[in-house]
Amino acid sequence: MTEFKDNEVEMREFRLRVTVLGALVFVCFFLLLARFVWLQVIQHETFAVKAEENRISLVPVVPNRGLILDRNGVVLASNYSAYTLEITPSKLEASLDDTINQLSRLVEIDVRDRRRFKKLLDDAKGFESVPLRTRLSDEEVARFTAQHFRFPGVEVQARLFRQYPLGETASHVIGYIGRVSRAEADALDDSDDAANYRGTDHIGKEGLEKSYEKLLHGQTGYEEVEKTSGGRAVRTLSRTPPKPGSNLILSIDIELQKIVEEAFGKRRGAFVAIEPETGDILAYVSRPGYDPNLFVDGIDTQSWDELNNSPDRPMINRPLSGTYAPGSTFKPFMALAALELGKRTPSQVTYDPGYFVLGNHRFNDDVVGGHGSVDMRKSIIVSCNTYYYALGNDMGIQAIHDFMQPFGFGEKTGIDLENEKTGVLPSPEWKRRRFKGAAGRWVGGDTISVSNGSGLNAYTPLQIAHAVANLANNGVVMKPHLVKMVEDSTSRARKLTVAQQSYRIPLKQENIDFVKNAMVGVTSEPGGTAYRVFGNAGYTIGGKTGTAQVVSIKKGEKYNAAKLAERLRDNALFTAFAPVDKPRIVLAMVVENAGMGGAEAAPITRKALDYYLLGKRPSEKDKGNVELQDKEDANAPAR
The missing domain is CATH 3.40.710.10 (DD-peptidase/beta-lactamase superfamily)
Known part of the structure; x- marks a missing residue:
C-alpha cells in the first residue's frame, strides 16, 4: 500500500530547524560582535598599552665601574671590554656536556674553564647565562659566529671586565669583584637598589670593592628598544645614559x-x-x-x-x-x-x-x-x-x-x-x-x-x-x-x-x-x-x-x-x-x-x-x- 508524505509537516520542521540554526548563528555573531566591541572599544586603551609594552622593551645599560687609584694616581683597579662565550642551560637542545665538547672544536676551552663554569653553574639560575670562556679573540668570535646556528642557547656577549694591573700587590686593600651569587641576587631583589642592579653580573666581594660597592657601581641607565613579535630588536627609541661609578683615591702609596x-x-x-x-x-x-x-x-x-x-x-x-x-x-x-x-x-x-x-x-x-x-x-x-x-x-x-x-x-x-x-x-x-x-x-x-x-x-x-x-x-x-x-x-x-x-x-x-x-x-x-x-x-x-x-x-x-x-x-x-x-x-x-x-x-x-x-x-x-x-x-x- 502506497504511503503519502505530509509535506506540510516536513515544511514546518524544516522551517523550525532553519529558525533555530539562524538564531544560533545570530547569537554567535552577536557574541563575536560584542567581544569585538569589548576589545576594540571598551578595552582599547588597556590593550593598546600592552601592545606597546610588547613592542617596546626597557633594556638596562650597566654603568662603568669606578676606578681605584693610589694617592699619586697609579691605577690599581680598572675596566676593559671583551667578548665572552655564554651558555643559557634552559635554552639548550643538546646535553650540556655535548654542547661544550662541540664548542671546544671552535673555541679553545681548557680544564680550568670547565671547572670554573661548573662552579658558576651551581650558583646560577637555569634561565641565566653562564660564561664558559672569557676574553675571546677576534678570530674565535668569528669562528663561533659562522657556526652560531648550530648552538641554540649559546651566545657571544660583549662585557666589561675588572682588571687589577698590579696583581697580588695590595690585594687585601683592593679586594675583588665576582659574579653575583644566587643569595646576593635574592638580597638585591629585596633591597631598595633592585632597579639599579638590573643587568649587573658582578658585585664587590672583598676589600674596598665591597665596602664601597654602591659608590663604585654607579647608576644604571636604560634604553627603549622597539622589537618584532619574535623578539628581534629593530631600533632604539630613546636612551637614558648610565652614570659611571665614583673613583676612589686611596691614601696608599x-x-x-x-x-x-x-x-x-x-x-x-x-x-x-x-x-x-x-x-x-x-x-x-x-x-x-x-x-x-x-x-x-x-x-x-x-x-x-x-x-x-x-x-x-x-x-x-x-x-x-x-x-x-x-x-x-x-x-x-x-x-x-x-x-x-x-x-x-x-x-x-x-x-x-x-x-x-x-x-x-x-x-x-x-x-x-x-x-x-x-x-x-x-x-x-x-x-x-x-x-x-x-x-x-x-x-x-x-x-x-x-x-x-x-x-x-x-x-x-x-x-x-x-x-x-x-x-x-x-x-x-x-x-x-x-x-x-x-x-x-x-x-x-x-x-x-x-x-x-x-x-x-x-x-x-x-x-x-x-x-x-x-x-x-x-x-x-x-x-x-x-x-x-x-x-x-x-x-x-x-x-x-x-x-x-x-x-x-x-x-x-x-x-x-x-x-x-x-x-x-x-x-x-x-x-x-x-x-x-x-x-x-x-x-x-x-x-x-x-x-x-x-x-x-x-x-x-x-x-x-x-x-x-x-x-x-x-x-x-x-x-x-x-x-x-x-x-x-x-x-x-x-x-x-x-x-x-x-x-x-x-x-x-x-x-x-x-x-x-x-x-x-x-x-x-x-x-x-x-x-x-x-x-x-x-x-x-x-x-
Whole structure:
C-alpha cells in the first residue's frame, strides 16, 4: 500500500530547524560582535598599552665601574671590554656536556674553564647565562659566529671586565669583584637598589670593592628598544645614559706598599703605616697575598682549594682580623700610663735581679741576672720586663684597661673595610664573661702578664698602629682610612672621607715627650734593642721592638727556637714613628714566628722609612747587608 508524505509537516520542521540554526548563528555573531566591541572599544586603551609594552622593551645599560687609584694616581683597579662565550642551560637542545665538547672544536676551552663554569653553574639560575670562556679573540668570535646556528642557547656577549694591573700587590686593600651569587641576587631583589642592579653580573666581594660597592657601581641607565613579535630588536627609541661609578683615591702609596711586600719575602705577617696628622693609611700589607684577577671571571675549584687550604692562609686579612699579643711594643704605653696616673716618676728606679716574684710564682726577665737598676727611660730602651712586672702590679688591671682604651686597644678603629676584629683589652669583667666558674676569676698573675704585653692581650696590627699614631700625634685621634677622597667620575669633584679629628686624649705634653724621647733611644743609643738597624739612619726615629710568645714554655724550661716547629716560634713585632719632631709616618708590624723584633721586624721597617723619608729604594747590596745583619742580630738582645 502506497504511503503519502505530509509535506506540510516536513515544511514546518524544516522551517523550525532553519529558525533555530539562524538564531544560533545570530547569537554567535552577536557574541563575536560584542567581544569585538569589548576589545576594540571598551578595552582599547588597556590593550593598546600592552601592545606597546610588547613592542617596546626597557633594556638596562650597566654603568662603568669606578676606578681605584693610589694617592699619586697609579691605577690599581680598572675596566676593559671583551667578548665572552655564554651558555643559557634552559635554552639548550643538546646535553650540556655535548654542547661544550662541540664548542671546544671552535673555541679553545681548557680544564680550568670547565671547572670554573661548573662552579658558576651551581650558583646560577637555569634561565641565566653562564660564561664558559672569557676574553675571546677576534678570530674565535668569528669562528663561533659562522657556526652560531648550530648552538641554540649559546651566545657571544660583549662585557666589561675588572682588571687589577698590579696583581697580588695590595690585594687585601683592593679586594675583588665576582659574579653575583644566587643569595646576593635574592638580597638585591629585596633591597631598595633592585632597579639599579638590573643587568649587573658582578658585585664587590672583598676589600674596598665591597665596602664601597654602591659608590663604585654607579647608576644604571636604560634604553627603549622597539622589537618584532619574535623578539628581534629593530631600533632604539630613546636612551637614558648610565652614570659611571665614583673613583676612589686611596691614601696608599703603592710604591711604599711594593717595597714592604718585597721586604717580607716569603715570611708571613702584617704591616700598617699611617700618617698620624690625617689618619691616611700609607701602606697596608698582609702577607702572603693573592691575585684578585683570579676571581673576576669566577675562580675554579682547584685554585680556590689551594688558596683556602694553604697553611699560610693567604685569604686572611691579617692587619684587620689577625690578633696578636703586642709584646714589648706595649711598654711605652705602660710608661705613659705610669706618668699620667702618678705611679712612677721618670727618675724613679726599679732594681731588676732578672725576675719578679708574686706570691709563689716567679716571672723571669729575658736577661739572665737582670738589668740591675733601671729607671723609666732605660726600661724602654733595653726593654726591661721586670720593670713592667712591678709597674703593672702597682697599677692594677682596671687602671691599665681604662688608660689603654682611648688609644684604641680592644676597640674597632672604624677603618673603611668590613669584618674588622675587636681584639681583646683584658679586664676582670671581660674575663668573667669569657670564662666560666673559677677560670673566669682574675688573678694577680694575669695583671703581671698583661703589663708586659703578653698574657690575655690580643690586638690587630691595625689597632697597634692606630695607638702609636695617637701617641705620635700627641693624643689627637684621627680615624684611620684607606680611601682618602671620593671623586665624581663626571665632574671630577673630590670629597675627603675623613676631614677632622675624632677626639683628643687628655695627656700632659711633657709626659708624651718623655716617652717619645725614650723610644728614640731604642733606635739611636748603643744598647737600644733596634740600634743595630737604625744607628746610621740619617733621620730621627722613635721605635719599640717586641717579641711575643705563640705557645707557653713549660716551667723551668728555656725558650729555644731551634727545638720548636717553625709555626710555634715567637712573633716579631716593631712599632715606630719618624721624624720625631713632626712625625710624617707611624707604623706597626708583625712577622709571624720570626723570633726577635729587632732582628726580623725592624729591618723591614728600615727599608720602608728609607724610601718614604729619603726616597731611597733597596738595592741588591742593601738586601745582602740586611740579610747579614739579620743573622748577626739573631743572637742580640733584641726584644
